[in-house]
Amino acid sequence: xxxxxxxxxxxxFELRAEFEVPAGGVTGVFGPSGSGKTxxxxxxxxxxxxxxxxxxxxxxxWLSGSHSMSxxxxxxxxxxxxxxxxxxxxxxxxxxxxRNRAKNSSYQIDLxxxxxxxxxxxxxxxxxxxxxxxxxxxxxxxxxLLNRPAMLLxxxxxxxxxxxxxxxxxxxxxxxxxxxxxxxxxxxHASDEIARLAENLILMNQGRVIAHGELKQVLGKxxxxxxxxxxxxxxxxxxxxxxxxxxxxxxxxxxxEVLQVxxxxxxxxxxxxxxxxxxxxxxSLQRAQESSILNILPATVVALSPEIEQGTRTxxxxxxxxxxxxxxxxxxxxxxxxxxxxxxFAQVKSISLVG
Amino acid sequence: xLSADDLSAFVLTFxxxxxxxxxxxxxGTPLAWWLTQTRSRWRSPIEALIALPLVLPPTVxxxxxxxxxxxxxxxxxxxxxxxxxxxxxSFWGLVLxxxxxxxxxxxxPLQTAFSSINRQLLEVSATLGAKSLDxxxxxxxxxxxxxxxTAIVLGFAHTMGEFGVVLMIGGNIPGxxxxxxxxxxxxxxxxxxxxxxWLSGILLVLxFAVLLVVYTTNRRGFKVSAP
Numbered sequence: 001x002x003x004x005x006x007x008x009x010x011x012x013f014e015l016r017a018e019f020e021v022p023a024g025g026v027t028g029v030f031g032p033s034g035s036g037k038t039x040x041x042x043x044x045x046x047x048x049x050x051x052x053x054x055x056x057x058x059x060x061x062w063l064s065g066s067h068s069m070s071x072x073x074x075x076x077x078x079x080x081x082x083x084x085x086x087x088x089x090x091x092x093x094x095x096x097x098x099r100n101r102a103k104n105s106s107y108q109i110d111l112x113x114x115x116x117x118x119x120x121x122x123x124x125x126x127x128x129x130x131x132x133x134x135x136x137x138x139x140x141x142x143x144x145l146l147n148r149p150a151m152l153l154x155x156x157x158x159x160x161x162x163x164x165x166x167x168x169x170x171x172x173x174x175x176x177x178x179x180x181x182x183x184x185x186x187x188x189h190a191s192d193e194i195a196r197l198a199e200n201l202i203l204m205n206q207g208r209v210i211a212h213g214e215l216k217q218v219l220g221k222x223x224x225x226x227x228x229x230x231x232x233x234x235x236x237x238x239x240x241x242x243x244x245x246x247x248x249x250x251x252x253x254x255x256x257e258v259l260q261v262x263x264x265x266x267x268x269x270x271x272x273x274x275x276x277x278x279x280x281x282x283x284s285l286q287r288a289q290e291s292s293i294l295n296i297l298p299a300t301v302v303a304l305s306p307e308i309e310q311g312t313r314t315x316x317x318x319x320x321x322x323x324x325x326x327x328x329x330x331x332x333x334x335x336x337x338x339x340x341x342x343x344x345f346a347q348v349k350s351i352s353l354v355g
Numbered sequence: 356x357l358s359a360d361d362l363s364a365f366v367l368t369f370x371x372x373x374x375x376x377x378x379x380x381x382x383g384t385p386l387a388w389w390l391t392q393t394r395s396r397w398r399s400p401i402e403a404l405i406a407l408p409l410v411l412p413p414t415v416x417x418x419x420x421x422x423x424x425x426x427x428x429x430x431x432x433x434x435x436x437x438x439x440x441x442x443x444x445s446f447w448g449l450v451l452x453x454x455x456x457x458x459x460x461x462x463x464p465l466q467t468a469f470s471s472i473n474r475q476l477l478e479v480s481a482t483l484g485a486k487s488l489d490x491x492x493x494x495x496x497x498x499x500x501x502x503x504x505t506a507i508v509l510g511f512a513h514t515m516g517e518f519g520v521v522l523m524i525g526g527n528i529p530g531x532x533x534x535x536x537x538x539x540x541x542x543x544x545x546x547x548x549x550x551x552x553w554l555s556g557i558l559l560v561l562x563f564a565v566l567l568v569v570y571t572t573n574r575r576g577f578k579v580s581a582p
Contacts, residue, residue: 047478071481078482084475088497097493101484140479147483 002027002151002183006043006053006063015039015051019212021200023058026177028198028215029187030226036207037187038081041153044185045078046071057151057183075104077144079154083136085128085143092124094143104148107181111146117176118142134165138172145180152184158193173197174355195235195275196354220316220323227314227325228307232278234325240270248294251353255320260294261353273354278314280350281326285336287345295348299324301338317346324348357553360529364538364554371446371534372514375453379461379510380503382454387465388491406463408456417523420452424524444526449534452520460509468502469495501573508569512562 008015055063201218203211238251305314424442442448518536525532542551
């Protein structure tokens with residue numbers, strides 16, 4: 001378990017973070033820019049001076065009252081937005097720099113294995129300054145891993161990477177995260193990254209932790225600032241069923257509902273995650289006939305967001321046991337008389353299969 | 356050609372410049388690093404103090420130095436109390452003067468080099484377990500090569516060309532405190548233009564060659580470190 005109750009006062013900004021997440025798996029840290037995600041990560045690493053409170057990681061007190069463990073003692077791997085490779089060293093030099101300073105004896109990690117997971121074999125003899133953004137970030141992640149960290153902190157690692165490299169890097173990260181057992185914190189403001197990589201979620205706004213816990217549980221909280229905004233989204237776990245229809249792949253939710261998504265090169269029965277933006281979901285009382293919208297699901301209204309932002313509300317629905325969010329105008333809420341318990345049809349305009 | 360006195364002036368000048376540069380590097384490195392890291396309110400006054408030789412006439416500096424190393428001055432009495440030979444009109448007196456006089460020429464290039472290093476590199480290094488001395492030796496030092504070359508050349512050259520301070524505190528004792536710049540002055544005063552030509556010419560060619568090497572390596576250095 002990682003339990004934090006920390007505060008930090010900076011000019012014009014205050015961080016107050018209280019959360020508890022399991023000491024394994026990926027915890028996404030999500031929120032708008034300026035909400036304190038990076039500062040939280042830096043505070044966890046011990047890179048911010050003046051942090052007070054308590055921070056306990058798997059029984060070890062990293063911070064308690066006035067005693068604070070140094071950055072070096074915390075054994076964290078930190079991957080910054082900007083990869084920050086040491087420019088006077090080769091790629092190999094960067095990796096060895098980390099490996100030679102590794103102090104954690106609780107596990108071993110092999111240079112060969114790291115290079116393979118990150119596909120950086122061919123880069124080893126190159127000058128660190130001559131790599132692309134994606135290559136540099138892969139080396140930076142490898143460097144952090146070879147130091148055998150007790151915790152891996154990644155601060156928007158995809159932001160300095162172009163679109164093509166981004167898709168590749170995210171698939172590498174997904175694979176990597178399944179292969180390492182240390183706790184990982186992953187900061188992002190992109191919902192597709194969070195939907196794809198995170199198991200737990202810390203939701204931040206204006207320097208505060210708004211909600212924390214299991215990903216779907218946090219996303220389903222109707223009263224968060226995220227769910228009062230157009231950025232609201234839901235995540236569903238589905239199983240690939242068939243590729244019978246042209247251009248489409250059929251997937252099935254845990255509750256048995258069937259959805260069509262753009263054709264995927266995936267085997268039957270593999271488990272995937274769908275990210276569905278609340279603004280791509282509309283509601284009707286009858287099932288639309290002959291509609292261009294492929295996915296129309298019977299649903300029950302569970303709750304409505306208390307806040308109305310720009311005349312729009314978020315409606316939380318239950319779709320055969322899965323929760324789904326929809327952004328609906330306040331006018332429609334009145335017209336359709338939406339209230340908890342009401343049966344509706346959710347029309348899903350767009351789904352992205354994130355992994 | 357060169358007389359025995361001229362030769363010993365040569366040797367003395369290079370010894371003085373070499374020793375002073377070495378001391379300046381040992382002194383300037385921590386000083387410049389402190390200046391780039393500190394938020395102390397003493398930073399500005401200390402920076403101003405270091406830069407003083409840039410604007411002060413060397414004779415002013417020499418005059419105060421002469422007073423302080425005289426047997427009744429603060430440094431002089433300290434030296435005497437320690438039982439060491441007097442600094443006035445001695446090699447080590449010249450070293451003291453040169454170190455003070457050339458300090459900004461070493462500290463400022465180092466300070467520029469240190470402050471151009473991305474702080475996040477040091478943070479990465481810290482998360483990888485490097486303590487402060489390790490960080491300095493493994494990141495800061497190798498990334499400041501160009502700054503060091505500049506500091507060494509400027510420190511050395513500036514000490515070599517020093518005149519006013521040396522004249523005030525070292526006098527003009529051939530073989531002991533007579534450096535090149537003073538030897539040249541002496542030759543000109545005694546209308547020995549031939550001798551003056553030889554010394555001046557050698558100094559000119561030497562200085563040009565050193566600067567040429569520095570600028571060439573600097574340019575190459577920039578090319579390598581460009582991202």
